[in-house]
Amino acid sequence: MPATMPALQEELKAARQAVTLASRLCRSVQMTLGSAEHQDKPDDSPVTVADYGAQAVVAWTLKEAFPGTPLSLIAEEDADDLRLPSGAAMLDRITALVNETLGLARQLAPAQVADLIDAGGSPGGRTGRHWVLDPIDGTRGFVGRRQYAVCLGLIEGEEVTLGVLGCPNLPQAAPVGQASLDAEAAGRDARLAPRDSGCLFHAVKGQGAWVCGLAGGEVPARISAQTDPEGSAAVYMTSWESRHSNHDLTDRLAAAVGVSRPALKLDSQAKYGLLARGDASIFLRMPAPGYKEKVWDHAAGAVLVTEAGGCISDCHGRPLDFGAGRFLEGLQGGIIAAAPPTLHAALVRAYTEAAAVDA
Numbered sequence: 001m002p003a004t005m006p007a008l009q010e011e012l013k014a015a016r017q018a019v020t021l022a023s024r025l026c027r028s029v030q031m032t033l034g035s036a037e038h039q040d041k042p043d044d045s046p047v048t049v050a051d052y053g054a055q056a057v058v059a060w061t062l063k064e065a066f067p068g069t070p071l072s073l074i075a076e077e078d079a080d081d082l083r084l085p086s087g088a089a090m091l092d093r094i095t096a097l098v099n100e101t102l103g104l105a106r107q108l109a110p111a112q113v114a115d116l117i118d119a120g121g122s123p124g125g126r127t128g129r130h131w132v133l134d135p136i137d138g139t140r141g142f143v144g145r146r147q148y149a150v151c152l153g154l155i156e157g158e159e160v161t162l163g164v165l166g167c168p169n170l171p172q173a174a175p176v177g178q179a180s181l182d183a184e185a186a187g188r189d190a191r192l193a194p195r196d197s198g199c200l201f202h203a204v205k206g207q208g209a210w211v212c213g214l215a216g217g218e219v220p221a222r223i224s225a226q227t228d229p230e231g232s233a234a235v236y237m238t239s240w241e242s243r244h245s246n247h248d249l250t251d252r253l254a255a256a257v258g259v260s261r262p263a264l265k266l267d268s269q270a271k272y273g274l275l276a277r278g279d280a281s282i283f284l285r286m287p288a289p290g291y292k293e294k295v296w297d298h299a300a301g302a303v304l305v306t307e308a309g310g311c312i313s314d315c316h317g318r319p320l321d322f323g324a325g326r327f328l329e330g331l332q333g334g335i336i337a338a339a340p341p342t343l344h345a346a347l348v349r350a351y352t353e354a355a356a357v358d359a
C-alpha cells in the first residue's frame with residue numbers, strides 16, 4: 001500500500017456497500033410489512049424480517065470483502081427463533097429477501113442465511129478489530145413508517161474508527177421540522193415516488209464526515225456540525241419514543257442551555273446524521289435507570305459526530321467505552337451529543353446541576 005493511501009479505504013468501501021444493500025432490503029420491506037413479518041422479542045422490542053435480512057446481507061458482504069480474515073461482528077440479532085420449527089416460514093421469507101437483494105448466481109439456502117445472522121454473535125473486546133452492526137436501529141420507527149437507520153461501525157482498540165449510517169427515510173436536504181420529517185417518511189410508499197433516495201453517511205477517524213444519497217454510485221460531500229454557539233433557535237433532538245428517553249428531563253436540560261423550540265423527536269441514529277450535517281445541534285437520550293446501552297446503538301453515530309466537529313459523551317462528560325463488549329459499560333445517565341463543543345460542555349453542566357437539584 002502506498003504511504004499516501006488514507007487508512008481503512010477497503011473497509012470503508014465494503015461497509016458502504018453493505019449498508020447500501022441492507023438499506024435497499026429494508027426499504028423494499030417497510031411499506032409492505034405484514035403482521036407475519038414481525039414479532040416481539042422477550043424485551044418487548046420488535047424484530048422484523050428486514051432486521052434479520054439486513055444483518056445477513058451485511059455479514060455476507062463483509063465476509064466476501066475480506067475472505068482471508070475471520071469476521072468478528074457484534075450485531076443485535078440472532079437466529080435462535082428462526083431455527084425453531086415455528087420460525088421456518090419467517091426464515092424462508094428472509095432467505096428470499098436476502099437472495100433478491102444480493103442477486104447471486106447461486107442462491108443461499110435458509111440454513112446459510114441463519115448462519116450469516118449468527119455471525120453477529122461476537123463478544124467484542126479491547127483487543128483486535130470488531131465490526132459492530134445494528135441492522136435496523138429504530139425498529140419501532142421502521143414498523144411505524146417513520147425514521148430508522150442501518151448502522152455499521154468498526155471498533156479497533158476500544159475506539160470507533162469507521163462508521164456508516166444508511167437512513168432511507170431521511171431527506172437529503174432540509175427542511176427537518178417534525179411535521180416534514182414525519183410526512184416524508186410516511187410518504188415513502190411504494191406507490192408514491194420518493195422525493196430522494198435517502199442518506200448514506202460515513203466517517204473514518206481523522207478523515208472527516210461525509211454524506212451522499214443511497215441510490216448508489218454517488219459522490220460523497222463533506223459535512224460539518226454547527227460551529228456557532230446556539231441560542232433559542234437551536235434544534236434539539238431526542239427519541240421519538242418516550243419510553244426510550246425521559247422527555248421531561250431532556251426538555252429541562254435543553255431549556256437550561258437556552259433552547260426554546262420544542263424537541264425534534266425521531267427514531268434511530270438518523271439523529272446523529274442530522275447533528276453531523278448541522279441541521280440540529282443537540283441530541284439527548286436519557287433512558288430509564290437500569291437500561292444498558294448497546295454498542296451498536298451508538299458506534300457509527302459517535303464517529304460521525306466527532307468527525308463532523310461535534311462532541312459525544314455520557315451525562316458526566318465521560319467518553320463512551322466501545323471496548324467493553326456488547327454493552328457500553330460504565331455509561332451513566334444517558335448520552336449527550338452536541339455541537340459546537342462549548343454547547344456540549346454547557347449541557348453536561350446543566351445535567352450535573354439538574355442531578356444535584358433532583359438528589
Ligand SMILES: Nc1ncnc2c1ncn2[C@@H]1O[C@H](COP(=O)(O)O)[C@@H](O)[C@H]1OP(=O)(O)O
Nearest residue numbers: 045136137138139239240243244267268287297
Ligand atoms: N426500553 C428501551 N429504552 C431505551 N432504548 C430502547 C429500549 N428498547 C429498545 N431501545 C432501543 O433504542 C434505540 C432507539 O432509540 P431512539 O428511540 O433514540 O431512536 C433502538 O436501538 C432500540 O432498539 P432497536 O435497535 O431494537 O430498535
Ligand SMILES: [Mg+2]
Nearest residue numbers: 045046076139
Ligand atoms: Mg431491536
Ligand SMILES: [Mg+2]
Nearest residue numbers: 134137138297
Ligand atoms: Mg438499535
Ligand SMILES: [Mg+2]
Nearest residue numbers: 076134136137
Ligand atoms: Mg436494531
